[in-house]
Amino acid sequence: MPILDSHTIEFFSRSPEQTRRIGMRVGGSLKAGDVICLQGDLGAGKTTFVQGLAQGWGSLDSVSSPTFILVNLYRRANGDQLFHLDAYRIESMPEGEELDLDSMLMDGALVIEWPERLGNLIPKERLWINLDHMAEEHRQMRFNANGKRYDDLLDDIRQSMFGGA
Helix, strand or coil, rough: CECCCCCCCEEEEHHHHHHHHHHHHCCCCCCCEEEEEEEEECCCCHHHHHHHHHHHHHCCCCCCCCCCCCCEEECHHHHCCCEEEECCCCCCCCHHHHHHHHHHHHHEEEECCCCCHHHHHCCCCCEEEEEEEEECEEEEEEEEECCEEEEEHHHHHHHHHHHCC
């Protein structure tokens, strides 16, 4: 796991199961109001990552790609909510504004696939994860924290995955 700077880590997943386990580590640290952005081409492992994230967060619901419905809502037994947004089909800023990200963030954490399509609608403070397809099942993952909360989240991820900073 290379630590590129204090706000960035990079590592490789060798299988879908490992990608899910990495997502579980992130999900275990999520709080309401958190924003996780997942950028990567089709087949890069974004939804696989969210499957693990939701499991680690404690979702009662199974995860599927919200490509055609835009937003999936996952719940925990205590009533907490996790929103899973797929912006692939968003074609304009006004269309993105209709999603009302602020209201989602007041009610829970938000994971966004294809966040680059939403531009400035995404809060500046967030955890941005790039997933790149390297080989059949291998993915390169780069985590970049923007803001103190996300630096702390990145530290939690480092600690849970690798036992140190």
